[in-house]
Amino acid sequence: MNDNSVTQPVSDELVQRFSQIVGTAHALTDEGDIAPYVHEERDLFSGRTRLVLRPKTVDEVSQIMKLANETRTPIVPQGGNTGLVGGQSPRSEAEVLLSLSRMNAIRDVDVAGRTLIAEAGVILQHVQEAADEAGLMFPLSLGSEGSCQIGGNLSSNAGGTGVLAYGNSRELCLGVEAVLPSGEIYHGLRRLKKDNRGYDLRDLLIGSEGTLAVLTAAVLKLSPKPAGREVAYVGLASPEAALNLLKLAEARAGTQLTAFELMPRIGMEFTIRHTQGARDPLEAPHQWYVLMEISSSRSAEDARATMEAVLEAAFEAGDVDDAAIAQSLADAKAFWRMREELSWAQKPEGGSIKHDVSVPVALVPQFLAEAGLAVLKAIPGARIVSFGHMGDGNIHYNISQPVGADKEMFLARWGEMNDIVHGIVAGLGGSFSAEHGIGQLKRAELAKNKAGIELELMHRIKKAFDPYSILNPGKLL
Amino acid sequence: MNDNSVTQPVSDELVQRFSQIVGTAHALTDEGDIAPYVHEERDLFSGRTRLVLRPKTVDEVSQIMKLANETRTPIVPQGGNTGLVGGQSPRSEAEVLLSLSRMNAIRDVDVAGRTLIAEAGVILQHVQEAADEAGLMFPLSLGSEGSCQIGGNLSSNAGGTGVLAYGNSRELCLGVEAVLPSGEIYHGLRRLKKDNRGYDLRDLLIGSEGTLAVLTAAVLKLSPKPAGREVAYVGLASPEAALNLLKLAEARAGTQLTAFELMPRIGMEFTIRHTQGARDPLEAPHQWYVLMEISSSRSAEDARATMEAVLEAAFEAGDVDDAAIAQSLADAKAFWRMREELSWAQKPEGGSIKHDVSVPVALVPQFLAEAGLAVLKAIPGARIVSFGHMGDGNIHYNISQPVGADKEMFLARWGEMNDIVHGIVAGLGGSFSAEHGIGQLKRAELAKNKAGIELELMHRIKKAFDPYSILNPGKLL
Numbered sequence: 001m002n003d004n005s006v007t008q009p010v011s012d013e014l015v016q017r018f019s020q021i022v023g024t025a026h027a028l029t030d031e032g033d034i035a036p037y038v039h040e041e042r043d044l045f046s047g048r049t050r051l052v053l054r055p056k057t058v059d060e061v062s063q064i065m066k067l068a069n070e071t072r073t074p075i076v077p078q079g080g081n082t083g084l085v086g087g088q089s090p091r092s093e094a095e096v097l098l099s100l101s102r103m104n105a106i107r108d109v110d111v112a113g114r115t116l117i118a119e120a121g122v123i124l125q126h127v128q129e130a131a132d133e134a135g136l137m138f139p140l141s142l143g144s145e146g147s148c149q150i151g152g153n154l155s156s157n158a159g160g161t162g163v164l165a166y167g168n169s170r171e172l173c174l175g176v177e178a179v180l181p182s183g184e185i186y187h188g189l190r191r192l193k194k195d196n197r198g199y200d201l202r203d204l205l206i207g208s209e210g211t212l213a214v215l216t217a218a219v220l221k222l223s224p225k226p227a228g229r230e231v232a233y234v235g236l237a238s239p240e241a242a243l244n245l246l247k248l249a250e251a252r253a254g255t256q257l258t259a260f261e262l263m264p265r266i267g268m269e270f271t272i273r274h275t276q277g278a279r280d281p282l283e284a285p286h287q288w289y290v291l292m293e294i295s296s297s298r299s300a301e302d303a304r305a306t307m308e309a310v311l312e313a314a315f316e317a318g319d320v321d322d323a324a325i326a327q328s329l330a331d332a333k334a335f336w337r338m339r340e341e342l343s344w345a346q347k348p349e350g351g352s353i354k355h356d357v358s359v360p361v362a363l364v365p366q367f368l369a370e371a372g373l374a375v376l377k378a379i380p381g382a383r384i385v386s387f388g389h390m391g392d393g394n395i396h397y398n399i400s401q402p403v404g405a406d407k408e409m410f411l412a413r414w415g416e417m418n419d420i421v422h423g424i425v426a427g428l429g430g431s432f433s434a435e436h437g438i439g440q441l442k443r444a445e446l447a448k449n450k451a452g453i454e455l456e457l458m459h460r461i462k463k464a465f466d467p468y469s470i471l472n473p474g475k476l477l
Numbered sequence: 478m479n480d481n482s483v484t485q486p487v488s489d490e491l492v493q494r495f496s497q498i499v500g501t502a503h504a505l506t507d508e509g510d511i512a513p514y515v516h517e518e519r520d521l522f523s524g525r526t527r528l529v530l531r532p533k534t535v536d537e538v539s540q541i542m543k544l545a546n547e548t549r550t551p552i553v554p555q556g557g558n559t560g561l562v563g564g565q566s567p568r569s570e571a572e573v574l575l576s577l578s579r580m581n582a583i584r585d586v587d588v589a590g591r592t593l594i595a596e597a598g599v600i601l602q603h604v605q606e607a608a609d610e611a612g613l614m615f616p617l618s619l620g621s622e623g624s625c626q627i628g629g630n631l632s633s634n635a636g637g638t639g640v641l642a643y644g645n646s647r648e649l650c651l652g653v654e655a656v657l658p659s660g661e662i663y664h665g666l667r668r669l670k671k672d673n674r675g676y677d678l679r680d681l682l683i684g685s686e687g688t689l690a691v692l693t694a695a696v697l698k699l700s701p702k703p704a705g706r707e708v709a710y711v712g713l714a715s716p717e718a719a720l721n722l723l724k725l726a727e728a729r730a731g732t733q734l735t736a737f738e739l740m741p742r743i744g745m746e747f748t749i750r751h752t753q754g755a756r757d758p759l760e761a762p763h764q765w766y767v768l769m770e771i772s773s774s775r776s777a778e779d780a781r782a783t784m785e786a787v788l789e790a791a792f793e794a795g796d797v798d799d800a801a802i803a804q805s806l807a808d809a810k811a812f813w814r815m816r817e818e819l820s821w822a823q824k825p826e827g828g829s830i831k832h833d834v835s836v837p838v839a840l841v842p843q844f845l846a847e848a849g850l851a852v853l854k855a856i857p858g859a860r861i862v863s864f865g866h867m868g869d870g871n872i873h874y875n876i877s878q879p880v881g882a883d884k885e886m887f888l889a890r891w892g893e894m895n896d897i898v899h900g901i902v903a904g905l906g907g908s909f910s911a912e913h914g915i916g917q918l919k920r921a922e923l924a925k926n927k928a929g930i931e932l933e934l935m936h937r938i939k940k941a942f943d944p945y946s947i948l949n950p951g952k953l954l
Contacts, residue, residue, distance in 0.1 A: 112724070112839035157673050168671060170680075171648070184930040191837045193869040194645060195908040196634050196684055198915060198923055198953060199935045203647075203680040207673060224731060247589070254701060254774035255732045297731035360668045362589035392670040431672040438675060446675055453661040458676045460941035465934065476675060 009093035010050050021063045028052040047089035052097045058216045066183030074473050077210040079152025082144040085439025087209045087475050100151045109134050114222040115191050120151025120215050136222040139166035151215045157207030159435030164391035165258040170206045172221050178213035181466040191219050210472040212465040226295035228303030231332040235286030235322040239365035242290050244319040249310045259293035260391035261339050267385045270345040281324045291339050351407040353417045355397040357425045358434035374420045394434040438476045486570035487527050498540045505529040524566035529574045535693045543660030551950050554687040556629025559621040562916025564686045564952050577628045586611050591699040592668050597628025597692050613699040616643035628692045634684030636912030641868035642735040647683045649698050655690035658943040687949040689942040705777030707784040708770050708809040712763030712799040716842035719767050721796040726787045736770035737868035744862045747822035758801045768816050828884040830894045832874040834902045835911035851897045871911040915953045
C-alpha cells in the first residue's frame with residue numbers, strides 16, 4: 001500500500017546531482033565499491049542500487065532528502081548493514097542507498113549527566129568504548145556490536161543481552177535528531193528524564209526502520225559501571241527448571257540480574273563442532289543451559305556472594321544440575337563466547353529456518369513444549385536450536401534441517417514453519433518479531449497479523465511523515 | 478488549528494441518543510450531578526457541559542465514539558479529574574464529558590509475569606493495593622493517588638516520586654486498549670517485554686492527553702517489593718550540596734535510590750504554618766532540604782546500612798549539615814507528609830504562579846540560581862517555592878505572591894513569569910512541561926515553543942487519528 005511504484009533506475013543526471021551534495025569521493029557508483037553495501041550476510045536479500053551516498057553532516061542529509069523529495073527518488077538509509085530482516089537493502093536501481101557511516105562523530109560525553117551524543121554512524125562498540133573511557137557504561141550489547149551502528153540500532157529498536165536490566169534501545173535513548181522526507185530537520189536532542197510536551201515523536205521514530213525519518217544523531221543514556229560482575233554457566237534439565245532459576249535470581253538479585261540466556265544442548269554441540277577453541281564449561285552434558293550474569297554496584301565480592309546464594313538455593317530446590325562460575329575474565333569471555341557463537345554455528349549444519357519471537361516470560365516453557373511437538377510432527381528429525389533472552393521472554397526459535405536432508409527443499413518450508421511457530425506464539429499473546437523488526441522479511445506477516453485498525457493507523461502515520469513514500473519503501477509496511 | 482468549531486450546545490435529541498448507550502442512570506444531565514466533573518481544583522478552568530456519560534464497558538465507549546463521530550460531537554475523556562492543566566475540562570455545552578470512572582475493574586493480576594491489567598477508571602491507589610495484595614508493588618506514586626485514575630495517569634504520562642528508580646507512566650505500561658474517534662477498538666493489551674512489530678502506537682497514545690484515543694485499559698508492570706526501605710530528611714546549605722548528595726547516593730545505592738526530593742526552607746515554613754501536626758524533623762532551620770529514600774531488595778538492615786554509608790560520606794564531604802533517618806513507619810510517613818503537603822500549603826499564602834519544568838539533572842542548581850535572580854528582580858519580595866523531583870531534574874517552580882501584595886495583580890503577571898522562567902529553562906535545554914502535560918494551560922506555549930516541523934508533525938498525527946477533531950478539541954494542540 002505504501003510501496004513505492006518507482007521502478008526506473010535513477011538517471012545519470014540525478015546521480016550527478018545527488019553526488020554533488022556529498023562530493024564525488026563520497027558518492028559510490030562503481031559496482032565493486034557498492035558491493036559491501038548491498039550484500040546482506042544471511043543471503044536472504046540481494047540488494048541492488050546505482051548509487052551509495054555517504055554524507056558527513058546532517059545538512060548534507062537534509063539536502064539529499066530535499067532533492068529526493070522533489071524528484072520522488074526512493075532513499076534507503078543504512079547503518080552497519082547488519083540487519084536480519086532486509087530493512088537496509090535497496091531493492092532496485094531505482095533506489096539510492098544513504099549510508100550514515102561517515103556521520104561517526106561522538107559529539108558530546110556528559111559525565112555528570114551520564115549522557116553521550118552519538119551520530120548515527122558511530123559503531124556500537126565505539127559508543128561502549130567512549131562510555132568506558134568516561135568511567136561509565138553503555139549497556140546495549142549484541143552479537144554485531146563491532147560493526148552495527150547506533151542509528152541502525154535505534155531504527156530497529158535493537159535488543160540484545162542487556163535488555164533484562166537496562167531495556168531495549170528505546171529505553172536507552174533520551175532524544176534524537178532526524179531528517180524528514182521533506183529534508184526538514186527535527187531537532188530533538190534532549191537530555192531530559194521528564195518531558196511531557198506533546199506527542200512522543202522520539203519513540204515513534206525509534207523502531208520505525210528508516211521509514212519515517214533518517215536518524216542522524218541521538219542522546220544516549222549511560223549507566224554507572226558495576227563494581228563487580230559474575231558469570232555462571234548452568235546445566236539444567238528443562239526450560240521449567242530455567243524458569244524457576246530465573247524467578248529465584250530475580251527475587252535475590254533484583255535489578256542486579258544483568259543477563260539470563262537460555263541455550264539447548266544441540267546448540268552447544270554445534271558450537272563445539274564448528275568453533276575453534278570452544279569447549280563445554282561443564283563436565284557432563286545437560287539438556288539445557290543458562291548463561292547467567294549478576295552485577296553489583298558495590299563490589300566484586302558482593303556480586304560473587306549473590307551469585308553463590310542464587311545457585312545454592314537453586315541446587316537445593318533441585319532446579320540446577322551443575323554450574324560453573326567463571327574464575328577469571330578469560331573464563332567469563334569463554335562462557336559468553338559459547339552463547340555468541342551459537343548464531344554462527346548453525347550455518348555449517350545446513351539450512352536454518354529462523355524465528356525471533358517473544359511470549360510472556362512465564363510462558364516460555366509452554367511455548368517451547370508446544371512448538372517442539374508441532375515442528376517435529378511436521379519435519380521429523382528437524383533440529384531445533386531455540387535459544388536467547390529468556391529473561392525477556394525472547395527466543396530465537398531456529399530450526400536446522402534434518403541431517404542429510406536437502407537444503408533447498410527444507411528451506412522451501414520456511415512459510416509453513418512460520419505459520420506453525422507464529423500460530424503458537426499468537427495463541428500465547430506473543431510477538432513474531434521480538435527484536436529484529438519487520439523489514440522485508442516479515443512485511444507480509446505484519447500485514448496479515450495486524451489486519452484492522454492497528455495496521456491502518458501505521459499506514460496513516462507513514463503518510464503523515466512521508467506522503468510520497470520515498471523513505472525506505474517496501475519495508476515494514 | 479485542530480480546535481473544533483462546534484459551539485452549539487448538544488441537542489436534546491443527541492443527549493437522549495448518547496444516554497441510551499449507557500442507560501439513563503449513568504447519563505448525568507442535572508447541574509448538581511455534573512458539578513464534580515466540571516469543577517477543577519485549582520479554579521483555573523471553569524468547565525461546562527450538558528452531559529456526563531459514565532460507560533461501564535469498552536463496547537459502550539465504542540458506541541459513544543461512533544455516535545460522536547457520526548454527529549461530529551466533541552468528546553472530553555476524564556479520569557479522576559485531578560489534572561493540573563485543564564486537559565480534562567469540557568469548555569462548553571457543545572462538548573460531552575466521557576467519565577471512565579465506572580470502568581474500574583482490575584481484569585487480571587499475573588504474579589508470575591508481574592503484570593496487572595487495570596481498566597482506565599481504576600483509582601491509582603487501588604492498583605497499588607492490588608499489587609500489594611499480590612506480594613508485589615506498583616511504583617507510580619503521586620499526591621492525588623487516592624483519587625486519580627490509571628487512565629488519566631497514562632493519558633498524561635504521569636510522573637511523581639517514583640520516577641527516579643522506576644520511570645514515568647510510559648515505562649510502567651506494557652500495552653493498552655483504546656477506542657479511536659471512529660469507535661474502532663485498538664486491542665493492544667500485550668504483556669511482552671520485547672515486541673518490534675511496527676510503529677510504537679502504545680507510547681504515542683500514552684501522554685497524548687485524550688486527543689488521539691480514549692484509553693480503556695492497560696497492562697501495568699509490577700515490581701518486586703523492596704525487603705527494606707529507609708527514609709532520611711536532610712538539611713543542606715544549597716542546591717549544589719543537594720546535587721553532590723545525589724551523585725554520592727547514586728554512586729553508592731545505584732537503582733536502590735528510590736526517591737530524591739528537594740524542598741526549600743520557605744516551603745517547609747508554609748507547611749508547618751498551615752498543616753495540622755506538621756513539624757520540622759530537624760532541630761535547626763536549613764536553607765534547603767532533601768527527602769531521600771533508599772530501598773533494598775535484600776533486607777531492612779541492608780537498606781539502613783546503605784543509607785548510613787551515604788549520609789556519612791556526605792557529612793564528611795561537607796555537603797550535608799544535618800539529617801534524620803526515620804526510626805519507624807510513622808516517622809517515614811511524617812517525613813513524606815512534609816513533602817506532600819507542600820503543594821497544598823501554598824494556597825493559604827495567596828496567589829501562586831506555577832511552573833512544572835525540567836532541565837538536565839546536573840543543571841538544576843544553575844537553573845535555580847538564574848531563575849531566582851530574574852524572578853526577584855521582576856517581583857521583589859516574591860516567595861519562591863521551588864521543590865520537587867531533583868533526581869529527575871524536575872522542579873515545580875512556584876512563586877507565591879509577596880506578603881501583603883494584591884492577589885489579582887500578582888496573578889496577572891503569570892505570563893510574564895512564564896516567559897522569564899521558561900526562557901531560562903529553554904536556554905538550559907529544558908522543558909516547560911516536565912510531568913503535568915499541556916492541556917489548555919500550556920497550549921499557547923506549546924504552539925510558540927514547538928514552532929516548525931515538530932508541531933506540524935503533531936498536527937498531522939492528530940489528523941491521522943482524529944480527522945474530525947472530535948476528541949478533546951482545544952487541548953494540547
